[in-house]
Each structure stands twice: as C-alpha cells, then as structure tokens.
Amino acid sequence: MDFLRPTGWEEALALKAEHPTAVPIAGGTDVMVEINFDHRRPQQLLDLTRIGELRTWETGEESVRLGAAVPYARIIGQLRTELPGLALAARTVGSPQIRNRGTVGGNLGAASPAGDAHPALLAAGAVVEAGSVRGTRMIPVDSFYTGVKRNALAPDELIRAVHIQRADGPQQFSKVGTRNAMVIAVCAFGLALHPRTRTVRTGIGSAAPTPVRAVAAEEFLAAALEEGRCWDTGRPVPPSAARQFAELASGACSPIDDVRGSAAYRRRAVGVMARRTLDWAWHEYRTDGDGVQQCA
C-alpha cells in the first residue's frame, strides 16, 4: 500500500489521475473502519488532510460553498444559521470524536444510504463540485447517488466542495435509531420549507438503495399550502394535508428488511417523521418567519 500525501488540490488531482483506484481519506471514520476490519485493502490511500482549502467554506448570497473536508463539528458550531438542516443532521453523527473528524465530503464519497448528511442536502438543495485533471463538474445532489454506496464520480474525480443553498425558511431533520448517540440511522428524514419559492423539499435516508427525495409528497404539500393560502396567512397546515404528505413520503421509500429494522417499520417511521418535521418546521415558520406578521 502507498500513502499519498498531496499538499495542494492540483497535486491531489494529478495523483488521483495517476492512481484511479486510490481511496481518498479525510476524517477516516469510514475508510479506517474498512481497513481495520480487513474489508478493504486499497493499493493507495490518498490523504486529503493536508489540503487546507478543503477545510474552509465561503458564504455567498445564495449558497454556502462548503469544503469537502470541513468536519461536522464546525458545521454545528459555525453554520447553523445558514445551513440549519445540515447542522441538525450533523448533531446526530456518531459521537463528539467522530464529529471532530467526519466530513460531508466523506459522506458523499461513501454514498451510504444511511449517511446522515444526505437527507439534509437533498432538502436544502445542493450541488457537488467534483474535480479532476480534466476539469470541474457540478453535479446536483439529486443525481449524485447512483446506487448502494455508489455515486456519480468518475475514477479520476475527487470531491472538492458542496454548494448548499442557504436556508430561506425553517429546516428540520429527524432520525430513528436504537439509542440517542453513536447510532447508524434505521431511517432518517430531512425537510426544508422554501418560502421564497413557496416550495417544500425533502430527503429520505436509509429507506431506499440511495438517499431519495419524496417528490410527490413535496408537490402535493406545496399545492395544499398554496390552496389554503397558508404561506400568506401562516395558517396551520390542514391535518388532512399533513396526513397525505406523510403517506406520500412513506410511499417514496423502497426499503429492505435488515438487521436494523424491517421494511414495514421504515415505511411507517418515515411517514411519522415526515409529519413531525412538517409540524416543527411549520410552527417555526408561523412564529419566527414572515407568517407571523400576517397571522391574525
């Protein structure tokens, strides 16, 4: 095994082009587990921790460009205003030690359907910036996940950053696990209200071969909120609409039975989380958001 240690981005791309099977490693919270348990013996490890720019972020008007190797602890501490959904999801990652090391770039690279960042990225709206010696590609996160632990990266590409839409309304995240800390999701749900466009976006984790959006549920809810003039008035979401939203979210799942939970349980839990996160987010919209002034 070789340990490749680029100190700059261009050098990393050159090394990845030269060694397409090299496994990138940042926080090591996935890769080292696989190596420790002899599940993986890559010919090369490509250490990204010496590339300073990957640990930085820039906040623009529309989005945050989050370096691929920013650890979850920094997102929780410093980006909860701009990226509230991702910060909530980050709070549920592993333990403090894991959150000090684990990164969103790593979550995307591993592309596990159970990755905690994915539902938040799908709900907020995000684009993955992938680089190679051939140039830069911007891949919408919706089309980034291609299968169980598979993503849209070419063998010579590395994730440089993720461009995540800044929140324009309340965002929520919910995760079911067998305990409160250090737990892989049985299933998870992210929800973002986008009052500016009067849309709702969702993300489901661990209940399909890849992280997915519940598009039918999003479209139904947006129409129901429009029809009830809820955005303007801050009226509560009609209970029948919330129920239907939950059912459609549940219907967007294609889960399996595994050691963590049954498919039926996951479908049911995703529906419950959809309804709950909608309750929480809409409550916040009514009390903190623009709705409050117009709410009689």
Place this chain on the structure above:
Amino acid sequence: MRVNFTVNGRPQQADDVWEGESLLYVLRERLGLPGSKNACEQGECGSCTVRLDGVPVCACLVAAGQAEGREVVTVEGLAAGGQGELAPVQQAFIDAGAVQCGFCTPGLLVVADDLLAHTPQPSDADIREALSGNLCRCTGYEKILDAVRLAAARAGAGQEG
C-alpha cells in the same frame, strides 16, 4: 514508512509503519504507549481517544500517516509532572470511584480533561454530551459523572481560594 510526530510534547519517530496502520497501533505497538485502549476499532467505544492537534479523536480511525508532523496527547500525557502526580481529572476519578475494570478510563479521562479545559464549569448536559462517545460497561456512568463534577468543583474552588 516512517512517521514523525510529537507525542505528549516529545518528538517521536516510528519506523516500518504499514500504510494502512492506525495511529492507535503506532502508539501502542511501536511507541510503547498502551494507555490508549484498543477495543472496537470502529470509533464506537471511545477507549482510544487522544487529542490530535488539540482535538479529541478516536486514534483507531486516524491513519498513521495522517499524524505526520502533528501533535498528539495521550492519556499518558495528562499528568503534567509525569512524576507520579496525577492530573486533577485523574485524581477525581479515583476519589469518586469512577474506575471499575478501567478499560474505558483512559478515553474518558482524555475527553473529561478536554471538556474542563474548554468549559471549566460544565452543566450536566455538557458533561453528558462530552462523554457521549465513550462506552463504559461497568459503572452505569453515575460515578463517572460524579468524577467530572468533582474535578470541576475542585478547579472552581481552587480559583476562588
């Protein structure tokens, strides 16, 4: 490969390190520092917690090569004098009866020490959060929480006095 880094304030060199090896293995098997414990090897138990450039991490999930040029503090480095005098958090663990089999203790000491360095007067929620990445299968945690409270109280009393 060779790895050069600083451990508990001392420059160290490890030779013949396999590229897939963890920092934990280097500490225990190559540098003779067995304080950091090897248990789950997947970041679940916290027994191998060390500070890497000042940040608590699981040493089992750090590739040895990633430690090159970095500063590591292990449980062996907590007692500043190194002459038998314990760090306040270590003394508090003994006095509160927070040690049973002792396997989880080094990791808990490192995170507790780090917590008190950043938050000298932690709330119970702060303590639980800081210790949430460390498993103990003996104590039920109550004595450990007592120990951290005791260390914080002693530090507070020391400052007032």
